[in-house]
Amino acid sequence: IEPITVGIAIGAASVITGYLSYQDLYCRFAECCGKHRPLNATALKLDLEEKLFGQHLAAEVIVKALTGFRSNNNPKKPLTLSLHGWAGTGKNFVSQIVAENLYAKGLKSNFVHLFVSTLHFPHEQHIKLYQDQLQRWIRGNVSACASSVFIFDEMDKLHPGVIDAIKPFLDYYEQVDGVSYRKAIFIFLSNAGGDLITKTALEFWRAGRKREDIQLKDLEHALSVGVFNNKHSGLWRSGLIYKRLIDYFIPFLPLEYTHVKMCVRAEMKARGSAIDEDVVTRVAEEMTFYPKGEKIFSDRGCKTVQSRLDFQFLDV
């Protein structure tokens, strides 16, 4: 072996190691795309168990779906989750927890993108333009970071057909125009299907069955069919559904009085105040519950808890 060859080999090896440790070091301080930060399934599970109330199905499915997807080095398609439920049941809250578990900066990460229908796609006459913009935006971001996350809020307010523009990206293709979308994550949030979920939750309650006994199979199929046939779901007759490109339809159950109380306590804790059970009860009792007779479910979930708590401390 020639000393020159050995010298070159050692040189090359140290350049590579140097580069790798430089990259590790760089990623400690700056934001790096997903592959440098593996998902900690235990941390995600714990986060959901501690922070998300009354959503046993969502918590279970999300942990399973994300850990399965992220532990597969060669997924055949991007992960697509569709979250459904009435207002204030935790859909945005869960997206935030997921984003934080994938990227330290959470929703503020350069690799997490939030679209809000009424803000980004307001006009029905511009559907074609929105479709082009959406395709360009997603293509650009996935080219920069294969593990990008895209969250679409208010899907039920999205004009029919807009979302089908991204169908090729969600499909089983290895690449589309030289870009692979297989490591990306798409999350849709929607109020559509809230009626079906409430109906099932109410049936369980009336039959004296525990809410935790509701299983995904009790709802998932009904949700996908319901949303497909609903003109105001953003997924009306969508190719995403009939081509089975949505991996999970995840129901968010309507929240009960006890869950609202848990939200009030969590909010007080987050504000650093001592838990005052009188205030907790007062805030929970100010919420409106349905159906008319039984008054079981909060009509805004936990959504107005923060403002109602502010109100309790106002000296008026």
Ligand SMILES: Nc1ncnc2c1ncn2[C@@H]1O[C@H](COP(=O)(O)OP(=O)(O)OP(=O)(O)O)[C@@H](O)[C@H]1O
């Ligand atoms: N299941 C829950 N567990 C804990 N906190 C919750 C839950 N649901 C809602 N919250 C609290 O209420 C706030 C509002 O909820 P969130 O924005 O997630 O509702 P949403 O389901 O996305 O509603 P919308 O359909 O109106 O967008 C959250 O930021 C969180 O503080």
